Amino acid sequence: MIRVYPTATGRIIRWSESDNAVTLERSIHSPSNFSPIADVVGRIVYYDDQYIPEALNDMIWYQLVAQDGKVIGPARIVNLQDKLAEAMADRIRQHVEGFGVPIAVVQVRVGGKKCSRCFSTSTNKTVDRMCPVCYGTGWEGGYFEPVFTKAIKVQQSERTLKSITPVVQFPNASVLVLSSDVPVSPKDIIADFQTGGIYRVQSVKETIERNTALSQTVIATLLPLEAPEYSLPGLKDYEYKLENIPGSKAQTNNWDPDVFLGNSIKEN
Numbered sequence: 022m023i024r025v026y027p028t029a030t031g032r033i034i035r036w037s038e039s040d041n042a043v044t045l046e047r048s049i050h051s052p053s054n055f056s057p058i059a060d061v062v063g064r065i066v067y068y069d070d071q072y073i074p075e076a077l078n079d080m081i082w083y084q085l086v087a088q089d090g091k092v093i094g095p096a097r098i099v100n101l102q103d104k105l106a107e108a109m110a111d112r113i114r115q116h117v118e119g120f121g122v123p124i125a126v127v128q129v130r131v132g133g134k135k136c137s138r139c140f141s142t143s144t145n146k147t148v149d150r151m152c153p154v155c156y157g158t159g160w161e162g163g164y165f166e167p168v169f170t171k172a173i174k175v176q177q178s179e180r181t182l183k184s185i186t187p188v189v190q191f192p193n194a195s196v197l198v199l200s201s202d203v204p205v206s207p208k209d210i211i212a213d214f215q216t217g218g219i220y221r222v223q224s225v226k227e228t229i230e231r232n233t234a235l236s237q238t239v240i241a242t243l244l245p246l247e248a249p250e251y252s253l254p255g256l257k258d259y260e261y262k263l264e265n266i267p268g269s270k271a272q273t274n275n276w277d278p279d280v281f282l283g284n285s286i287k288e289n
């Protein structure tokens with residue numbers, strides 16, 4: 022099953038781990054002329070901001086090709102963008118960019134090559150949580166390249182958390198609000214460059230209005246300092262990367278969580 026929905030700047034395409042997708046393909050206007058746009062081995066989500074529609078009623082089709090050659094989809098969206106939803110998404114994006122703290126989203130691998138160091142073919146299980154090759158995921162490399170962005174950190178007052186049920190399961194969790202431009206999935210890693218903490222994503226709620234993805238509310242738990250994720254490549258030299266994030270010198274502790282929470286959050 023493939024789901025596609027627009028954001029202010031592109032389109033999110035999501036599917037299931039069990040699809041074992043290998044290639045993502047796109048076709049404009051008709052579902053008969055697909056071309057590959059991305060290698061998606063080990064992924065369950067892709068953000069497509071490469072095609073800019075030429076007309077309001079442009080139809081954009083996506084399909085996935087699985088490991089066994091099976092085709093998943095197609096799914097389509099019509100580029101008849103909802104101007105109000107688009108403006109809301111853009112406003113949230115600007116707010117997060119201006120007032121959020123710098124973070125990196127690191128997507129976890131859910132497929133690909135089994136870890137050559139610690140995966141046991143006899144038990145079909147990963148045996149080393151601290152493995153420097155797969156970081157305990159069982160898949161070679163463990164994670165994809167970090168994507169540097171911003172997030173609003175939500176203060177954990179009783180009032181704001183009432184509407185976020187998974188917090189009950191994870192009492193020490195952090196709540197972050199991101200725009201929709203960097204899609205987050207459960208089990209991904211989020212690095213918080215303000216505190217140096219590295220978090221495991223427990224749940225993601227997408228706020229979707231008029232079929233447009235506006236924002237994501239992420240509940241994440243801090244990993245212990247001995248977790249191998251603290252030595253993920255690309256996160257160690259983050260101070261350099263920080264300079265590349267637009268607006269990263271903006272004030273980061275003046276945010277208003279109530280703008281984002283409470284009235285239009287839907288279950289993913």
Ligand SMILES: [Zn+2]
Binds near residue numbers: 136140147154155158
């Ligand atoms: Zn391993």
